[in-house]
Amino acid sequence: MSDLFTSLETAFVNKLISLFSPSGKYARLSIVLYHSISPEPDELLSEQEDVAIFDTHIRFLSSHFNILPLHEAIQRLQDGTLPSRAVCITFDDGYANNAEVALPVLQKYNATATFFIAAAYINGGMMWNDKVIELIRHAPGKLLDLNEIGFGKHDIGSLEQRQKTLFALINKFKYLPHEEKYAQLEKLCHLIPVTLSENMMMTADQIRKLHHAGMEIGGHTISHPILARTDNEVAYTEIKNGKKLLEDIIQAPVRLFAYPNGKPRQDYLPEHVAMLKEIGFEGAVSTAWGAANNHADIYQLPRFTPWDKNRIRFLMRMVQNMFRTTNTC
Template structure:
């Protein structure tokens, strides 16, 4: 159990006072911010610019512990239903099921005594295969030469001459691959890896890591079996992805999996009313999009907003959370 005592420094005290005043102004209709992460890195990686290293992640967690009231999803949603959310309520979540959640994030969460949730893509558990976006980044990182000839995969000639060009290549190829049908996405990645090679270090959680997280104040949620864009699938396949992830994860932890996060998470583009109905029918208690802003009382429990402040500094991250809570 953590013995961390929140800071009595002027800035955290001011933030707590501002957050408390918002709650009074909202007259019993306090809001909830749900923040999300994916991978936590050992050190900064320019090809993964949006993923924080562990030092930055620790700064974020210290800020949340000092300035906000961090709740588990169970605590937060129970309080939301009963309209008794505390001021400055925040939940911490992770997507996809990277082993860095276990290896790097969990020790920090324990340090500050913070609960969290990880939405696991069940098909990658215990797998040596990494997610498609990481395969792209690893291939571009390891490629030689000044350009990649991906004309055979429909992606043209991709410059990789220098760090800036490689960063741009990762972004462009990831954006291109995201909405391709799964078979075409795989063709593109295999063509890229044939030219550039691919990483061999497994990045995803093992079953034992999932169980360790579950025993360590981290809720396990579902994130489909293979992380498809649900709107790109026939309904029967989408239902199998949703239900299959729940079944697989329940077999690992031996308890019900109650929460679901939509892959990519943009309403109407990545999921729609068909999929919220499937999630409800599968027995999930709530589901989460990637819409920005705070959860307000009365919102649909199957399309709850959940995002990450993309601010470069922890200070502006904190200010954005305050803005979400106030808006």
């Protein structure tokens, strides 16, 4: 009886969501975004998804939405053949735990996803923000003196203070010019002499593992620069060479792209959209919230991350996102 009630409830909820996300020419495509999926909750990064939260999300999505490969969804959006409640799952950056922790969950629910990978960090690299995170996580003592690099003194005696320091430093580093950012990061590493992990990001074998499991691999530049603050020639090389490096690994075309950081007009500009078309990408995703309709620019598709653990709230947030105005360049 309980199983029958659950089936009827699921059917009712799905029918309700279909009213907001119908099939055909009035369809809306929701694309969800994840980054690192840790095996356990991270006390320092309290908002980061762990495997239990991710499993909950994929269970909700597989029960109430039609999960499609992103490349297929883009084509069907254009053709007017998208099913109701269409959703795609994406990951940015290329964390090793995507292959080792997230992939088994996706396979458990027979779900597919697209992984956008910054090629410079394959086989032992670490992104700048992760270096800052791990340095602050392991910094000894209760006071962090960064006056030497112009970042002041910070209390880190409590978890809350350490989190506050971390977010302040991330914001300082985020939009520094590329060379200055890495020069300052090098100095920060000398000021906080801790050993950093060498296996945070994917190896080439893990990328091939995802590809062979039926997942799609997408481009995300080489070193994840803010394209809007990068010389056009350098930006073009970052996009094109990142694509080629991934294609050499999987021996297959890399057709889709995710803009680093991804905010239209802030992190990327119209000239970068034009670059993708010239280089041969067939679609791209931003981090502007919203859902795509048949008028959407397939080179600036919106994405967002639902964070609720409660099923009803999760589904309400998914529906609410369908009506957000999509920002583009």
